[in-house]
Structures are given as structure tokens and as C-alpha cells.
Amino acid sequence: MESKKTSSKIGVYICECGPNIADNIDIDTIIARLPSLEEYQNKELVVKRYKLLCSNEGKEFLENEIRENEFTHLVVAACSPRDHDTTFINVCKKTQLNPYLYKMVNIREQCAWIIPDKEKATEKAIRYIRAATSRVLKQSELIEKQLDIDPGVLVIGGGISGIETALSLAGKERKVYLVEKSSELGGKMNMFKELLPRQNGNRDIIEKKIEEVKKNESITIFLETELESAVGFLGNFEISLKNIKNNQPGAEFTVGAIVAATGFRLTDTGKLAQYKYSKESEVYTSLEIENMIKRDGKIVLKSGKEPESVGLIHCVGREEKGYCSQICCNYMLKFISFLQQQSDSIKIKDFYRDMCLPHKEDQGFFEEVKNKGADFIRISDVKIKGTHVEYTPIGKDKKEVDVDMVILAPAMEPEKGTEELAELFNVPLSETNFFQEEHQQLNPVETSIEGIFIVGACHGPAGISESMLQAQAASGKISTRLIPGKKIVPEVKVSEIMEDFCMGCRTCMDICSYGAITFDGELSVCVVNEAICRGCGNCAGSCPSGAIRAKHFTSAQIYQEIIEAIR
Amino acid sequence: MNSKDKILVIGAGIAGMEASLLLANAGRSVLLVEKLSLTGGNTIKNEDSFPNLECSTCMIAPIQQDILQNPNIEVMTLSTVKKVEGEAGNFNVTIDKKARYVSLVDCIGCGMCYEPCPVTLKNEWEENLSEKKAIYVPCEGSLPNVPAIDPEHCLQLNGKKSCNACVEACMFGAIDLSEKDEEVQVDVGAVIVATGFDMFDAGKISNLGYGKFPGVYTSMEFERLFASNGPTSGELVLRGGGESPRSIAIIHCVGRKELGYCSGVCCMDSFKYSHFLKNKLPDAKVYNIYSDICLPNKTYQIFYNKIKGEGGGFIFQSSPEDIEIKESSGKLGVNLTDRNGAAESLDVDMVILACAIVPGKESENLAESLGIELDGKGFFLTRKEDVGTVETSKAGIFVVGCAEGPKDIQNSVIQAEAAVGKAILIGEINGK
Structure with missing residues (x-):
């Protein structure tokens, strides 16, 4: 939609930037030549210079000029928009000139500072200003919308990450819905008794948190329930649940954000030939040992006798999975420490490849355990036949040993159903099948869909502390974004699809990373949900029939800009 | 509010x-x-x-x-x-x-004040690999893009001499030497x-030769040497000599044993350096000398595998602090113990010490x-x-x-x- 005003009046303001622009560009030449250029013959053009537009006096001057001249469009030729685009946008906002009818041109870094020849620099500046002036005439007003939000949050998964998220967010004005597929809260934590020394050793804190969740009136708990559908966008997701037991539809409600905290499972060691074992043998996975400690208070053989020698094998399935699970070294040390306390004469053989001890307290724990007499053997290869271990120490020949018990540290992988959930949300999984962050470093607990978050072991292998911090991080983001009673302003530079031109090929739907495009089966056209679209423009570029327009970056605008710059 | x-x-x-x-x-x-x-x-x-x-x-x-x-x-x-x-x-x-002595409001970052300043100093921010004036921004692209004056070295401010060079050069009246x-x-x-954080002082482990041999760099020095806005505009040339290294040893875990913890990021940084070196100097030999490879993220091993695929040596050392670095006829000799406990020596032009993170x-x-x-x-x-x-x-x-x-x-x-x-x-x- 081009500007509807029939008579345009454009203000072009050139900043001298002290001597920075004025000395290297002949501003008077620009002022003299610009209005006489052919393309502006029928336009009302005001071209003026000013010593420093970004100064307070400069901003005031510009503000008065816009008001007095009743400009319909504004061009500011000055420094890099990275320095002062926001400055002049704010000037526009003060004067009621829609900021999308303004354009900034960089004649300092891109002309004055890099072209030694003044005449050439001036020539380039004219072309740039001409390009911007022609473009701005093709720009349209865009109006920011304010949307009501629901501050409520849906948390999927009743493990420690989900519990921490719920507790961090629930309050008088923010309801939390906690959905758990099993019949009790706690997740994998229910199998644990002992935590790491740096986590204070016992599970009291966790126990307390589970009790708090149950007591909190702002938290609604749904057990044996799963998510049936979630449709919407940040601030407004329509949720339907499903009762797993009777396969009946469950509750329906609206929330502003969703947090997936669906956790992990251990990789199936049965699928790895070198670690095959039968249930009758004395070979256990780490979770079986955790459970044993919780149930029996000690680590024992099937006979009930305490083992005299234990072999621990790290990195089970790591190569196959393609990542390090980062917590296994630590919990193996925890088991060794437990065994050492259980029996003074315990013989430990720990078969590892690399010790992964990324927390500041970990190495101290490792040394403590090692000094008590555990034998740590760095290996290049290991295989078991029951409790008979064949291993190759690094740089040495193959050896073998018989132990009473073998403990395996299988790789963590995303819990069953993660893939289906990702599909339901329309968010991508990473190469390693865990959920993928919107940006690995800068937005690590949110997905590509704004308002859908990922915390705990579904985000990647994580221990209790890391999971809880992630839960708090998601809560932090949600509580700054969804403030009860406040509205949100979605992006206005979004894409729009012109129905008449859309062939319904759905290429754009594959391209869109944000799930902002849906297909209207009745009209057989694609439709953009403006509340979800973030204006990246990828769909506009991909549309084979040119039916998609990225607002503020339309083909007409860009074409006009290029043509004026090069002709 | x-x-x-x-x-x-x-x-x-x-x-x-x-x-x-x-x-x-x-x-x-x-x-x-x-x-x-x-x-x-x-x-x-x-x-x-x-x-x-x-x-x-x-x-x-x-x-x-x-x-x-x-x-x-x-x-x-x-x-x-x-x-x-x-x-x-x-x-x-x-x-x-x-006091900054330069107004964040009035300065536009044109940089006209640097050249007239008569004082030249080591640029600490650039790990002392380059120089700056007493009125300076630490590197190109600093934000805010407004210089500050080092009052200890500015002649006017430390009282050594009357100097008004920067004030005169500034066309915006942005410099005020009377600021307190x-x-x-x-x-x-x-x-x-x-x-x-800060970085572990590599000079504390004397056998690694940092500060003694110009070819030995800390990880942060290498980061700046590689940076396109750094002291060499990203050109990988050795200190002093001005030549590019043909063989480089990256030593992991520098400071780990002394400090009693693993920093969790140095392995990945070291592999990144490997990749940088292979990219800019395709014929260079790169060795990673490590004790434990620590890759605590779902994506880090993928990166490690990629780096391994680019070639270069990966040498296991049970304790990198026992490595001895010596210099003879312009080459650095990295003396280590191989897997079987035998002594081994690598001749390289450059050593990068992956230093621990310290408080x-x-x-x-x-x-x-x-x-x-x-x-x-x-x-x-x-x-x-x-x-x-x-x-x-x-x-x-x-x-x-x-x-x-x-x-x-x-x-x-x-x-x-x-x-x-x-x-x-x-x-x-x-x-x-």
C-alpha cells in the first residue's frame, strides 16, 4: 500500500557533522542540485543543512522544521544509522510524522570519510540522498498495534525443571498450568537420593520444592495428561490437553507462554554391541544405581551382598550419539564416593576417556575420590562380557579384568515424545535431537517461536543445577515479556501475502522459521499471522509468484532505491 | 518510578x-x-x-x-x-x-584528537600488542565510540607539561580537561x-617460557592477533619477526593444575584457534596438546569432530604443566612425554597457551x-x-x-x- 497523500512534501536535512561531513562534501552543491534533478521536478522538496543534527539543538530544529513545513516524508543525510537512526525516529515520533515515512542516509562513513576526492564524495552523496528520497516516497505508514496478553504459562513436564519454572512464575496475577504425563511429580528426581557434594548432597531441597508446587494456589497440576494442541503466539496461546489414561479430551485454556521441560532418558545400551548384557548379570545403568541407592540405601549385588570390586564405564554411547552428556563423569564420581563410604576395602576401576569436569567444584571432588584409592584408567577402548571387562589403556596393550559389578554411564537423550512435541510446536530440533535454541548464545532458552521455551534436559544434557538455572532463565524472560496488565507491541515490519497472486504452493511455509504462515485450504492461499511474523523477509524472497510483500522492504521500495543510486 | x-x-x-x-x-x-x-x-x-x-x-x-x-x-x-x-x-x-574528560553527548567519535596527542602508551586492552595515545578508544568499533583520557599519562593532567593538543583538535568542544x-x-x-573474569598469568609456569620467548602467546593475545580490528588487522604474524608461523602448538589446560579446576571453555577455544590457523595458513602444522577434552554442550563434540577432520596433531599429555619449552636458533622446542612415557620434542614457530579463567x-x-x-x-x-x-x-x-x-x-x-x-x-x- 503506497502512501495515499496526493501532495508530498519532502524534507531533506543534511548534517555537517562539524567538519566531518562539511569539509569533505560540498553540501551547498547538494542543496543546489537536488531540487533540479528530473525526478523531483513535480515534488515539493525542502533541502537544508545543519551543523550537528544529533545535538539537542539539532533535534529541536528538525522537530520544528517538520511541524512548520508539514512534511509528508523526511530524509536525514548524516552518519551511520547505527549511531543515530533511533535519534531521528524519536524526533519523528514527537512530531506525529510516521517514522516509517523517514529514511536515514549515511554520507559520513560511506562518503565523506572514505572518498578523498571531494567532488567524487559529493557526487556519491547526491546519489545516496537521491536514492533515499525516491525510496521514502514509496514507503508507507505503518502503525504499531498493541495486543492484550494472558500472563499465564503452560509448563510441560513435572520434573525438577518444570517444577522450578512453575514455582518461579506462579503468583497472584500469573497462573501456571503444570502438565505431567506420569502419575506423580518429580520426574527422574524420584529415582535419586544422593546428589553431588556441590548440590549439598541430599534431596531435601527437591522434596521441599515438590511440596511447594502442590500447595501453591496459582499452580494447577494435571497428572497423566499430555498436550493435545497449542495454537497462537506470544501472549496468546490456545491450549488443549488430553487425558492419557482414558484418551479423552482434557482442559482447555489460554496462556501467554509455554515452557517445555520434558527431560531425558538414557540411551538404550542393548543397542550397543560392546555393552550388551542380560538382566541377570551384575551390570547396571547409572539410573538403576541411583534407584538402588534410594531404595536400599546401598549399592548391592542381586544376592544382597555388597560388591568387593566395581568397574565403572564412562561415555557409553557417546560416539554413537555424537555428544558428551557432561554430567556422567560427575555422577560416576558420586557413585565411587558412595562405594568408598560403604566399604573401606572396595576396589574401584574407573574406565574413562576424558574427564569432563566443567564446574569449578568438580576437579576438587575428582581428586578427593582419586586420593581415596580409586583406580582411574584412561582407555581408548572397552568391551564387557557380563562383568568381565576387556579394555585398552591409552598407548598400551589390551588388558582384561573381572569385577563383581559393572556400572555404565549411558548417554542422555531426549525423552520419548520430544520429536512429536517439536512437530506440534513447529520448532526445530538440533542435530543431536534435543530442542534447538533460537540463538545458541544470545537466546538460549527460547525456541524460534517467540513465547515457547525449552529448559532442562530436553534442551541438552544437563544436571540438576543447570536445569534449575535454565528454568529460572525462562521465567526471567517470561516475566519481563508478559507483565500482567501490560500490552505487547508486535513487529510491524511484517510480511503480507497478496491473495490474488498466491498460487498456494506453500514454499513460504517451509522457509518460515517462526511458523508464522498457515495454509487456508478453502481459498487455497497462504496466510501470514502478523503476531508471529518477525519480518525477516525470507518468505518474500522465496515466493515464486511474487505474492509476498515484506512491509517496509517491498520490491518497489528497494528497486527505486537501487535504480536511483546507480543511474 | x-x-x-x-x-x-x-x-x-x-x-x-x-x-x-x-x-x-x-x-x-x-x-x-x-x-x-x-x-x-x-x-x-x-x-x-x-x-x-x-x-x-x-x-x-x-x-x-x-x-x-x-x-x-x-x-x-x-x-x-x-x-x-x-x-x-x-x-x-x-x-x-x-572522569572520562570527553563528553559522551558532544563527542561524535571522529577520532581527530588521537593524532595530535604527544603521548604513546602500550594498549593493555590489546594485550600490549599495540600502542595507543593518552586519549584513546581501546579498539576500532568501541562502543560508546567516544575516547577517554588516561589521566596518569596525559601530560596536562599529570602536570608534567602544559598540553592542550586534543582540546584544540576537537571541533565539537567535547573535551574538558577540568572534569573531576x-x-x-x-x-x-x-x-x-x-x-x-581475568586470565591466568601464564608467566607463573616458568617452564612454558611465556614472557621469555616472543613466540609464546597467551590465548587472549592470540584472540587479538587474529581479530580483524586488532593490532595486526587479523594478519597472523609473529611478534617482532613479522613472519607468519609455519608450525604452531596449542597447549591446553594452562593453570588448571595450579588452580584446581577446569575452565570448561579452553578446549573449544583451542579448537577454534586450530580452525583459524588452518583457514588462514593452510600449510601450517597445528598441534593440540591436551590432557582431557572437555565438551560440555550438545553441539561441542560436533565442532571437535569437524576440527579433527581438518587435520593437525592431537597429542595427549597427562600434565601440560610438565611441558618444557626451549628456544634454539629461532625455533621453539616443545618437550613433552608421549603416551608411552618416552620423551618427545616438537619444533614449532609459535606456542599458544590456553590459559585458565580466573576471578x-x-x-x-x-x-x-x-x-x-x-x-x-x-x-x-x-x-x-x-x-x-x-x-x-x-x-x-x-x-x-x-x-x-x-x-x-x-x-x-x-x-x-x-x-x-x-x-x-x-x-x-x-x-x-
Whole structure:
């Protein structure tokens, strides 16, 4: 939609930037030549210079000029928009000139500072200003919308990450819905008794948190329930649940954000030939040992006798999975420490490849355990036949040993159903099948869909502390974004699809990373949900029939800009 | 807004900036205090950051810009927190604000003042690999793009000589040599400590030859040497000689044994250097000398496998601190013990020491001012009774990023976001 005003009046303001622009560009030449250029013959053009537009006096001057001249469009030729685009946008906002009818041109870094020849620099500046002036005439007003939000949050998964998220967010004005597929809260934590020394050793804190969740009136708990559908966008997701037991539809409600905290499972060691074992043998996975400690208070053989020698094998399935699970070294040390306390004469053989001890307290724990007499053997290869271990120490020949018990540290992988959930949300999984962050470093607990978050072991292998911090991080983001009673302003530079031109090929739907495009089966056209679209423009570029327009970056605008710059 | 609703963030690195922006965008007023003249912390010293090798400046500059332009954030550079009194929701903070001598409002960053300045100094920010004037920005692209004056070395300010060169060169009247250091008092409701880290002093392990042999570099020196806005504009040339290295040894875990912890990020940094070297100097031989490979993220092993695929040697050493580096006829000899315990020597032109992350120098003083504890290693301690928290022993004071312990960018940002969730509950009702 081009500007509807029939008579345009454009203000072009050139900043001298002290001597920075004025000395290297002949501003008077620009002022003299610009209005006489052919393309502006029928336009009302005001071209003026000013010593420093970004100064307070400069901003005031510009503000008065816009008001007095009743400009319909504004061009500011000055420094890099990275320095002062926001400055002049704010000037526009003060004067009621829609900021999308303004354009900034960089004649300092891109002309004055890099072209030694003044005449050439001036020539380039004219072309740039001409390009911007022609473009701005093709720009349209865009109006920011304010949307009501629901501050409520849906948390999927009743493990420690989900519990921490719920507790961090629930309050008088923010309801939390906690959905758990099993019949009790706690997740994998229910199998644990002992935590790491740096986590204070016992599970009291966790126990307390589970009790708090149950007591909190702002938290609604749904057990044996799963998510049936979630449709919407940040601030407004329509949720339907499903009762797993009777396969009946469950509750329906609206929330502003969703947090997936669906956790992990251990990789199936049965699928790895070198670690095959039968249930009758004395070979256990780490979770079986955790459970044993919780149930029996000690680590024992099937006979009930305490083992005299234990072999621990790290990195089970790591190569196959393609990542390090980062917590296994630590919990193996925890088991060794437990065994050492259980029996003074315990013989430990720990078969590892690399010790992964990324927390500041970990190495101290490792040394403590090692000094008590555990034998740590760095290996290049290991295989078991029951409790008979064949291993190759690094740089040495193959050896073998018989132990009473073998403990395996299988790789963590995303819990069953993660893939289906990702599909339901329309968010991508990473190469390693865990959920993928919107940006690995800068937005690590949110997905590509704004308002859908990922915390705990579904985000990647994580221990209790890391999971809880992630839960708090998601809560932090949600509580700054969804403030009860406040509205949100979605992006206005979004894409729009012109129905008449859309062939319904759905290429754009594959391209869109944000799930902002849906297909209207009745009209057989694609439709953009403006509340979800973030204006990246990828769909506009991909549309084979040119039916998609990225607002503020339309083909007409860009074409006009290029043509004026090069002709 | 009540002054108690204001939140103090100490440190404008990635963690401090993330916390400030989130709070400001939620309408909270933020005071961001930074001891240096620029924002960005250590992240902006990297050309690219692992594992995606995304250009750090491109990643961080928009955030720095947002910080400077956000009306809810006041950035106080060249400032340190001296005293904090009171309790959660009601802290009174005393800030030592050093004079910049250049106005953040009037200066446009044209840089005309550098050349006339008669004083040349080592540029510490560039690991002393380049020089700066007494009026300086630490590197190209510094934000705010406004210089500061080093009062110890400026002739006019240290009283050695009357000099007005920069003032005369400035066409905007932005330089004021009469500006004084100030003590600023502010009331805030909560404090987020994001003071980052320093690097282990490689000179402490004398057998590694750092400071003795010019071909031995610390990891941070290499980061700057590789950076396109660094001392050599990214050209990989050796100190002094001006030639590119043909063989390079990267030694992991420098300082780990002494300090008693693994920093968790150096393996990935070392592999990144490997990749940089292979990319810029395809014929160079690169050796990674490691003891444990630590890859604590779902994507890090993928990166490691990629680097292994690019070639180069991976040599296991049980204790890198036992490595002996010697120089003979311009070559560095790296003497190590191979897997079978036999002595081995590598001849290289360059050695990069992947140094451990250590607590920031001012941590001890700051901990005292804040009334919170440090752990045995000198990092800030979080609440002992908790598992996975950013809360400290004092309510209303939070610690995030490497100030709490060594970590990567992802985990620093996660902690920053976690602290925001807690801090926002103080002073203002937010749905609770």
C-alpha cells in the first residue's frame, strides 16, 4: 500500500557533522542540485543543512522544521544509522510524522570519510540522498498495534525443571498450568537420593520444592495428561490437553507462554554391541544405581551382598550419539564416593576417556575420590562380557579384568515424545535431537517461536543445577515479556501475502522459521499471522509468484532505491 | 518510578548487558556500571565465538548499541562500585566514577584528537600488542565510540607539561580537561554482579617460557592477533619477526593444575584457534596438546569432530604443566612425554597457551563492599543452601556469568536471565 497523500512534501536535512561531513562534501552543491534533478521536478522538496543534527539543538530544529513545513516524508543525510537512526525516529515520533515515512542516509562513513576526492564524495552523496528520497516516497505508514496478553504459562513436564519454572512464575496475577504425563511429580528426581557434594548432597531441597508446587494456589497440576494442541503466539496461546489414561479430551485454556521441560532418558545400551548384557548379570545403568541407592540405601549385588570390586564405564554411547552428556563423569564420581563410604576395602576401576569436569567444584571432588584409592584408567577402548571387562589403556596393550559389578554411564537423550512435541510446536530440533535454541548464545532458552521455551534436559544434557538455572532463565524472560496488565507491541515490519497472486504452493511455509504462515485450504492461499511474523523477509524472497510483500522492504521500495543510486 | 525500583548491574559484558536489556525492556530503570571505557566485556575481544564461529562483533554490537540507546538504561563507564549499604529493595550504593574528560553527548567519535596527542602508551586492552595515545578508544568499533583520557599519562593532567593538543583538535568542544572524578550515590532495589573474569598469568609456569620467548602467546593475545580490528588487522604474524608461523602448538589446560579446576571453555577455544590457523595458513602444522577434552554442550563434540577432520596433531599429555619449552636458533622446542612415557620434542614457530579463567582482580574488594562471600577459588559464591541459583548469601544481590565461575557465553546468558527473573520481583509487583 503506497502512501495515499496526493501532495508530498519532502524534507531533506543534511548534517555537517562539524567538519566531518562539511569539509569533505560540498553540501551547498547538494542543496543546489537536488531540487533540479528530473525526478523531483513535480515534488515539493525542502533541502537544508545543519551543523550537528544529533545535538539537542539539532533535534529541536528538525522537530520544528517538520511541524512548520508539514512534511509528508523526511530524509536525514548524516552518519551511520547505527549511531543515530533511533535519534531521528524519536524526533519523528514527537512530531506525529510516521517514522516509517523517514529514511536515514549515511554520507559520513560511506562518503565523506572514505572518498578523498571531494567532488567524487559529493557526487556519491547526491546519489545516496537521491536514492533515499525516491525510496521514502514509496514507503508507507505503518502503525504499531498493541495486543492484550494472558500472563499465564503452560509448563510441560513435572520434573525438577518444570517444577522450578512453575514455582518461579506462579503468583497472584500469573497462573501456571503444570502438565505431567506420569502419575506423580518429580520426574527422574524420584529415582535419586544422593546428589553431588556441590548440590549439598541430599534431596531435601527437591522434596521441599515438590511440596511447594502442590500447595501453591496459582499452580494447577494435571497428572497423566499430555498436550493435545497449542495454537497462537506470544501472549496468546490456545491450549488443549488430553487425558492419557482414558484418551479423552482434557482442559482447555489460554496462556501467554509455554515452557517445555520434558527431560531425558538414557540411551538404550542393548543397542550397543560392546555393552550388551542380560538382566541377570551384575551390570547396571547409572539410573538403576541411583534407584538402588534410594531404595536400599546401598549399592548391592542381586544376592544382597555388597560388591568387593566395581568397574565403572564412562561415555557409553557417546560416539554413537555424537555428544558428551557432561554430567556422567560427575555422577560416576558420586557413585565411587558412595562405594568408598560403604566399604573401606572396595576396589574401584574407573574406565574413562576424558574427564569432563566443567564446574569449578568438580576437579576438587575428582581428586578427593582419586586420593581415596580409586583406580582411574584412561582407555581408548572397552568391551564387557557380563562383568568381565576387556579394555585398552591409552598407548598400551589390551588388558582384561573381572569385577563383581559393572556400572555404565549411558548417554542422555531426549525423552520419548520430544520429536512429536517439536512437530506440534513447529520448532526445530538440533542435530543431536534435543530442542534447538533460537540463538545458541544470545537466546538460549527460547525456541524460534517467540513465547515457547525449552529448559532442562530436553534442551541438552544437563544436571540438576543447570536445569534449575535454565528454568529460572525462562521465567526471567517470561516475566519481563508478559507483565500482567501490560500490552505487547508486535513487529510491524511484517510480511503480507497478496491473495490474488498466491498460487498456494506453500514454499513460504517451509522457509518460515517462526511458523508464522498457515495454509487456508478453502481459498487455497497462504496466510501470514502478523503476531508471529518477525519480518525477516525470507518468505518474500522465496515466493515464486511474487505474492509476498515484506512491509517496509517491498520490491518497489528497494528497486527505486537501487535504480536511483546507480543511474 | 521509585528509585528503589532501579536495578544496579555491575559489569557491561555479555551477562551484564543481557540482564540490563531485559530489565529495561520490561520498563525497569537500570544503572549499568562498567570499569572500562567501553561495553562488551571479553566477548568482543573474540573475532568469532565458538561453536558456530559467528562474528562476535556482529553478534554483540547491536546489543551494545541497544544498551546505549535505551532510555531506561544509564551506562556509567570508568566506574566501580565502592560501597553498598542497606538491604533488598533498599540499597544505597556509592560509585567511584572516574572522569572520562570527553563528553559522551558532544563527542561524535571522529577520532581527530588521537593524532595530535604527544603521548604513546602500550594498549593493555590489546594485550600490549599495540600502542595507543593518552586519549584513546581501546579498539576500532568501541562502543560508546567516544575516547577517554588516561589521566596518569596525559601530560596536562599529570602536570608534567602544559598540553592542550586534543582540546584544540576537537571541533565539537567535547573535551574538558577540568572534569573531576566523582563519587555518585544511588538508591537501588537490587544488584546484579556480572564482573566477568581475568586470565591466568601464564608467566607463573616458568617452564612454558611465556614472557621469555616472543613466540609464546597467551590465548587472549592470540584472540587479538587474529581479530580483524586488532593490532595486526587479523594478519597472523609473529611478534617482532613479522613472519607468519609455519608450525604452531596449542597447549591446553594452562593453570588448571595450579588452580584446581577446569575452565570448561579452553578446549573449544583451542579448537577454534586450530580452525583459524588452518583457514588462514593452510600449510601450517597445528598441534593440540591436551590432557582431557572437555565438551560440555550438545553441539561441542560436533565442532571437535569437524576440527579433527581438518587435520593437525592431537597429542595427549597427562600434565601440560610438565611441558618444557626451549628456544634454539629461532625455533621453539616443545618437550613433552608421549603416551608411552618416552620423551618427545616438537619444533614449532609459535606456542599458544590456553590459559585458565580466573576471578576478576577486583572481586575481593567488591565482595567486601557488597557484603557477600567468595569461594575458595576467589569466584563469587552463590547461596550455599540452594542448588542451581544466582542468589548470594545476601538477599537482593545476584551473581551471574564468569564472576560466579568459568563458563561459556550460553551459560552466562542463562544466569543473567535467571537473575532478571529474581531481581524483577524486588521493588515492583510483578504478578506475585
